Amino acid sequence: MDYVAQTFRDGEREDPPTRDEYEFGQPVYATETVRGTPYAVIGVVYDTQLVDPDQGRDGPRLSAPDQEMFVPGYVNEKQTMLGIALLGTAELNADPHRQSSSDDGDDPQSFTAVSQSMPQWTLDIDDFVYALSDDGFRQFHTYDGTLNLEYYERLIATAGQFGPEVALAIVDRLRRLTDADAVLDVVEKKVRWQSSESRGVIR
Amino acid sequence: MTSDDDDLPSPPATRDLPALTETPIGTVACPGDDPSEFEFIAPGDQGLRTGEFVAYNATVGGEQEAILARVTNTAQERGLPGEFLANPDVDPAEVAGALGVPTEDTELSRFTARTIGYFDEQISTFTNPRIQPQPGTRLLLAADTYLEAVLPSADWDSESGTGHLGWLLNRPHGAANIHIPIDTFAATHLAILASTGSGKSYTASVLIEEMMRPASRAAMLIFDPHGEYDTLRKMRRDKHSHVFEGDDGYRPEIEIITPDEITIPIPDLTYSDLLALLDGPSDRMRYVLNEAWRDLTDESNHITPQDIINKCEAVEGERSGTVDALAWRLNKSLNRDLFVPAARDDLTDLVAPGQVTVLKLNRLSQSDQQMLAAALLRKLYEAREAATRGEDDAIDHPVFSLFEEGHRFAPDGDARSLGILRRILSEGRKFGFGVGIISQRPSKIDPDVLSQCGTQIIMQIQNPNDQQAIRTSVESAGEDVLDELPGLTPGQAVVAGDAMNTPVLLNVRARHTEHGADSPEATKEWKTAYDRGENEPTGVTDAYDRSDDVDETPL
Numbered sequence: 001m002d003y004v005a006q007t008f009r010d011g012e013r014e015d016p017p018t019r020d021e022y023e024f025g026q027p028v029y030a031t032e033t034v035r036g037t038p039y040a041v042i043g044v045v046y047d048t049q050l051v052d053p054d055q056g057r058d059g060p061r062l063s064a065p066d067q068e069m070f071v072p073g074y075v076n077e078k079q080t081m082l083g084i085a086l087l088g089t090a091e092l093n094a095d096p097h098r099q100s101s102s103d104d105g106d107d108p109q110s111f112t113a114v115s116q117s118m119p120q121w122t123l124d125i126d127d128f129v130y131a132l133s134d135d136g137f138r139q140f141h142t143y144d145g146t147l148n149l150e151y152y153e154r155l156i157a158t159a160g161q162f163g164p165e166v167a168l169a170i171v172d173r174l175r176r177l178t179d180a181d182a183v184l185d186v187v188e189k190k191v192r193w194q195s196s197e198s199r200g201v202i203r
Numbered sequence: 204m205t206s207d208d209d210d211l212p213s214p215p216a217t218r219d220l221p222a223l224t225e226t227p228i229g230t231v232a233c234p235g236d237d238p239s240e241f242e243f244i245a246p247g248d249q250g251l252r253t254g255e256f257v258a259y260n261a262t263v264g265g266e267q268e269a270i271l272a273r274v275t276n277t278a279q280e281r282g283l284p285g286e287f288l289a290n291p292d293v294d295p296a297e298v299a300g301a302l303g304v305p306t307e308d309t310e311l312s313r314f315t316a317r318t319i320g321y322f323d324e325q326i327s328t329f330t331n332p333r334i335q336p337q338p339g340t341r342l343l344l345a346a347d348t349y350l351e352a353v354l355p356s357a358d359w360d361s362e363s364g365t366g367h368l369g370w371l372l373n374r375p376h377g378a379a380n381i382h383i384p385i386d387t388f389a390a391t392h393l394a395i396l397a398s399t400g401s402g403k404s405y406t407a408s409v410l411i412e413e414m415m416r417p418a419s420r421a422a423m424l425i426f427d428p429h430g431e432y433d434t435l436r437k438m439r440r441d442k443h444s445h446v447f448e449g450d451d452g453y454r455p456e457i458e459i460i461t462p463d464e465i466t467i468p469i470p471d472l473t474y475s476d477l478l479a480l481l482d483g484p485s486d487r488m489r490y491v492l493n494e495a496w497r498d499l500t501d502e503s504n505h506i507t508p509q510d511i512i513n514k515c516e517a518v519e520g521e522r523s524g525t526v527d528a529l530a531w532r533l534n535k536s537l538n539r540d541l542f543v544p545a546a547r548d549d550l551t552d553l554v555a556p557g558q559v560t561v562l563k564l565n566r567l568s569q570s571d572q573q574m575l576a577a578a579l580l581r582k583l584y585e586a587r588e589a590a591t592r593g594e595d596d597a598i599d600h601p602v603f604s605l606f607e608e609g610h611r612f613a614p615d616g617d618a619r620s621l622g623i624l625r626r627i628l629s630e631g632r633k634f635g636f637g638v639g640i641i642s643q644r645p646s647k648i649d650p651d652v653l654s655q656c657g658t659q660i661i662m663q664i665q666n667p668n669d670q671q672a673i674r675t676s677v678e679s680a681g682e683d684v685l686d687e688l689p690g691l692t693p694g695q696a697v698v699a700g701d702a703m704n705t706p707v708l709l710n711v712r713a714r715h716t717e718h719g720a721d722s723p724e725a726t727k728e729w730k731t732a733y734d735r736g737e738n739e740p741t742g743v744t745d746a747y748d749r750s751d752d753v754d755e756t757p758l
Contacts (some may be wrong), residue, residue: 040427146300147301149299150301152303160359186286186290187302190284190289
């Protein structure tokens, strides 16, 4: 349920993602085809880690700055890793390849058979993770006409210390996308109270 | 309000009935605070209420017994967290649904139940096994028919009359009917206690109806200070009259005695009654009166106020100031239509089997009401004593006397009628003289009188003093039952005491006859009275305003 994705950096992709595309609380998805049915496996960014293999090696470099990429042993291995908690799955109506070929985020994603229970299949190494559009995010949460955050408990457990914050980020995003403000207010109050209580701020 | 259907449920015929239904209620969790209490857990949506009877099977002395228990308290064991209730406009279930919390079967309730025991055929009441049910024991709903049979302390095999008072409060209309044994409360007395408007006189009328039915044919005397019991007449004539008809042609007699017809025979008074009637008599007057009264009552059963005055003169020797003062006082007190010279020699017109006599006391002062009750009760009680001893058979049947506004007749303090009432309540059982006290102020009733009433029908009571009076005077009313009193609504009652094996909450049945004590509709009556005043033909009024227009020639 708890995956780590590596963001593309400059040079690895024609149009690598910008910081605001993998921000904290950003909904993401990967596509999987199971028994012929295309699925979107939906998750949320809840953690970020910066990896620098050069950490601690402050000595001189042999390569010149303009030769960086061509010197063996001097590949830039600095990475931004994203912690992703899976929220659920949805059957994809549209052609997944068309979906996957577009990473601008506003391509209409059409979900059917949304499930916020635990995804039954794993993702694969080298699977691509895409930012989920607002529309897809809204569909994922309002599939039967009412607001659903059934993954809430699992998310809080998976996201650990950032559970309440990621939940609040989702609430904020949903407040913008849906008209379930009243319920979201109550949920927000609950999350805030619970986290303040568990962190010992209030008793 | 009268009952629309004439369904007359039959009293149970036997106690040999299955005690348990197939309806599981909950599971025993742990022992309670009290040795006869235990706690059980049940889903919150069962609608299980306090006062409900549940049961479980247990082995007592090698025998399988159904142990009955009464639910006394409810608490939430588990439910939606308070945070879900943050906004009153948002249904907590909606929040729970959004967060994926299952809302079905969310509520779990923890109930406290008090063990009543199993029904012991040998002693005809409940025996508490004094063992706690094991945690995990399955509780079932007690069967309606079983409760009907075991709750009242009645002997169903005998021919004794029972009164259908209503049905168990927590069960559907008429599902578990409660028939209380009339013999029991007629012998060991009855108290009907409730705050005003809770249905005291309604319940009393239901009892009267039951006591006047062919199976019982009671001899009843009702002291009615408000004239509420006129409607009992309908037992003979409205559409429900067949309820009261016996196969042998029996129909109850209803004798309503109006204030004009009520008299107190002077010879039925005692010296102390007489003294109580007089304004501040001096010691000398007391002495003269005592002497005169003793002589008079020995001589005759026909005494006029003048007879007493003459006798006083005879005692005193000559006409003195004392006698004059006595004469003035006696004339003032006794020269009223209420007092008659002839002793009441026949009581059978007042009390007879199958007859209910209502004494309408609504125009008598409280002290006159007490005087009348004292004189009449003394006479009746003496007659019953004589009949029991075989000396006189004037009243050769038990008598049941009902006192509406009982605190007037047996107040906590002093009243003419208190002494004889206390005596009847403590000794009347031997002589077949039962008393029913109806009151809205238990705290104002003499505690001895209240504690002698063996059966209690208690309805809604909110006044803490009155609750305390019940707590201290009524043995059978346990705390858990008393806790129910403030929450009862009109028509709901707790029945406890000698007539029941355990206190029971019930819905009082609808009367067969009309109710006579509804509150007047003030606004409607004001409006009617106002309209009447407005619409009076003013022309005629004006015509008489001028005195010269009035023809005063005698016709």
